[in-house]
Amino acid sequence: MPTLRQLVLEAVRVLEAAEVPSPEVDARELVLFALGLGRTALLTRAHEEMTPPDTARVMALVQRRAARIPLQHLLGEVEWGGVRLKSDARALVPRPETEVLLELALASLATTHAPPLPRVLDIGTGTGAIALGIKRARPDAEVWATDLSAAALELARENAEWNGLTVNFVQGSLFDALAGPFDLIVSNPPYLPESDRLSAQPEVRHDPALALYSGPDGLDLPRQLVRQAASFLSPGGTLLLELDPRNVTILAQEMTDWHVEVLPDLTGRRRFLRARR
Ligand code: SAM
Ligand code: GLN
Numbered sequence: 001m002p003t004l005r006q007l008v009l010e011a012v013r014v015l016e017a018a019e020v021p022s023p024e025v026d027a028r029e030l031v032l033f034a035l036g037l038g039r040t041a042l043l044t045r046a047h048e049e050m051t052p053p054d055t056a057r058v059m060a061l062v063q064r065r066a067a068r069i070p071l072q073h074l075l076g077e078v079e080w081g082g083v084r085l086k087s088d089a090r091a092l093v094p095r096p097e098t099e100v101l102l103e104l105a106l107a108s109l110a111t112t113h114a115p116p117l118p119r120v121l122d123i124g125t126g127t128g129a130i131a132l133g134i135k136r137a138r139p140d141a142e143v144w145a146t147d148l149s150a151a152a153l154e155l156a157r158e159n160a161e162w163n164g165l166t167v168n169f170v171q172g173s174l175f176d177a178l179a180g181p182f183d184l185i186v187s188n189p190p191y192l193p194e195s196d197r198l199s200a201q202p203e204v205r206h207d208p209a210l211a212l213y214s215g216p217d218g219l220d221l222p223r224q225l226v227r228q229a230a231s232f233l234s235p236g237g238t239l240l241l242e243l244d245p246r247n248v249t250i251l252a253q254e255m256t257d258w259h260v261e262v263l264p265d266l267t268g269r270r271r272f273l274r275a276r277r
Contacts, residue, residue, distance in 0.1 A: 002055060005046040007031055011062045018066035021201075026071050027062070033075055034058040068202030081133030085159050091126040091152040092211040093203075097265045098188050101242045101272060102133040104263065105186045108238045108274070109138055115183055117142065121232070123174060123187035123225060124148075126211060128156030128167065130186055135165045144178065146170045149210055174225055180232035188242040189221050190214040218247050226255060230277060238276055245269040 002010065011027035020026055028042065034057045037045070050058070064074055072078040072087040079085075080094045081102045087093050109118050118138070122131040122145040131145035145167050147153045153171050160167050170177050194213050204212070214221040222243060229239050239258075243251060248270050252260045258275040265271035 001049040001051065003047050003049055004031070004035075004041065007050050007055060007058055008042070011058065014059075014062050014066050018068065020065060020068070026065055029071060029075065030061050030065055031058050034061045070203045070206050073206060080127075080129050082136050083129070083132045083159070083163050083165075085127045085129055085132070086155060086162065087127060088155065089206055089208070090155040091147075091149070092207045094127055094129040097271060098129065098242060099133075100265055101186065101188055101240060102130055104240055104272060104274065105130065105134055105184060106137050108184055108240065109134075109141065113236060115234075116140065118183040119181070119234070120144065120184045120186070121146070121178065121182040123185065124189050124211070125156050125169070126152050126188075128159040128169075130188065131156070131167045132159060132163055132165050134186075135167055136163065142168070144168045144170065144182070146172055146174070146176070146178065148173050149208065152208070152211075174221075175228050175232055178232065181234035181237065182232055183234050183237045184240065185229055185233060185237070186240040187225060189225055191218045191222055191243045191247065193218040193244075193246070217250065218244050219251055222247075222251055223254070226251065226258075226275075230257075233277060236276065238274060241273045241275075242271060243273060245271055248273055 008027050008031050011031055012023045015023035015027055035054055070093050072093045077084055078087045081099050117140050119142045120134055125131050125145035125147050131143050134141060135143045150171055153169055157169055190212050191214055192212050194216060248262055252262050252273055258277060261274045262270050263272040
């Protein structure tokens, strides 16, 4: 019978063969999750022999990851931006780069001219990630969140309840059924060019297409959002967008009646747009 350590090594081997991008991390996470063990077990119980049912349970889960189901779907949750989010096929798996967007949102709410009790809107909330991250850090904010997808909103509501946070959820396209003004409008909209579908990583195919693609240059929805945002911002209010490094400058240049800054992500790529009127 394999020891815990041997089981992890076998999982790494299977994930490597399936070209999973981070085989070691994923193998450890899946083995611990399948066995209901904490991280320290990898040290304290490394040489313990695993029973055949335990081994079978681990390898069944590892095989699903080898089939390129996202790790977050298999674990059922993800820690993101200070909140724990349930993650499944109903909404996009929240990405690490979007944690920077959350930081930019919180920084904008913390400047000296930001109002007390700010009104904030997250457009295309998905799992609820950005809205919930903001509400956790700023309980004084009145946070609104919208999505066109009923399934995503259902998951976002579950996540709000799970974290004990209150956010006002609205179903609709962009600003439908919303009343301004908002001091901060933040969005990680679908922004990939339609042609990226063909080259998407297998994991990305488990994200809803509605969350990812937006016309030939990825800017169909972001352009509409910017056009409508002006009339929903309070005077001095801020619009924050995550975009693709290939199209963020294009949109920034189109926003001639805005004051726009393009900001980098953690890998230095031009990724975010911060705009005021
Ligand atoms: N905010 C989440 C995050 O950062 O993890 C999800 C972002 S995902 C890239 C984009 C979201 O926009 C999806 O949840 C999608 O359903 C939503 N969406 C797509 N079209 C929309 C529209 N016309 N109006 C509002 N939301 C839309
Ligand atoms: N960053 C995501 C990806 O590359 C795309 C998210 C989006 O379209 N907003 O899969």
